[in-house]
Amino acid sequence: MARRIDYYDDPDAPPANSIVPSVNVVVVNDAGDILMIRRSDNDNWAVPGGAIDRGESLPQAAVRETREETGIECEITGLVGIYTDPRHVIYYTSDGEARQEFSIVLTARPIGGRPTPSDESREVRWVPRDQVGAYPMDRSMRMRIEHYLADTGRPHIG
DSSP: OOOEEEEESOTTSOOOOEEOOEEEEEEBOTTOOEEEEEETTTOOEEOOEEEOOTTOOHHHHHHHHHHHHHSEEEEEEEEEEEEOOTTEEEEETTTTEEEEOOEEEEEEEEEEEOOOOBTTEEEEEEEOGGGGGGSOOOHHHHHHHHHHHHOOSSOEEO
């Protein structure tokens, strides 16, 4: 099975050979729970997201990725931040791609659907905000969610 390996400031990381604009989506329901997936490629928990395809806007990609990975339809509501740290390299064993991080993190609210796993998500669930920290996830995903939870009113740029 193809795997995703996240490296951060690691001298053993492969050098980045691509940069792909992507989006992650913090979908929050009326109870304040966050929509989370357990990724199929590394078993870590994350918010839904993926690459922006040619011909689609950032919000379109966010809605599509959320639907594909979780079964939930959503409406974009805001911006958490932009994450472009060159020390974060994502390596895909399937093809040797080593991406430099480039992710725009949006917020959204659910408008339909029900949590449903996909090829990219082993599990999908609504996680109470005070329990998110207990889930195993990559440091960059944890940081993105912490920025959302901090609710400073200003997007993170980094």
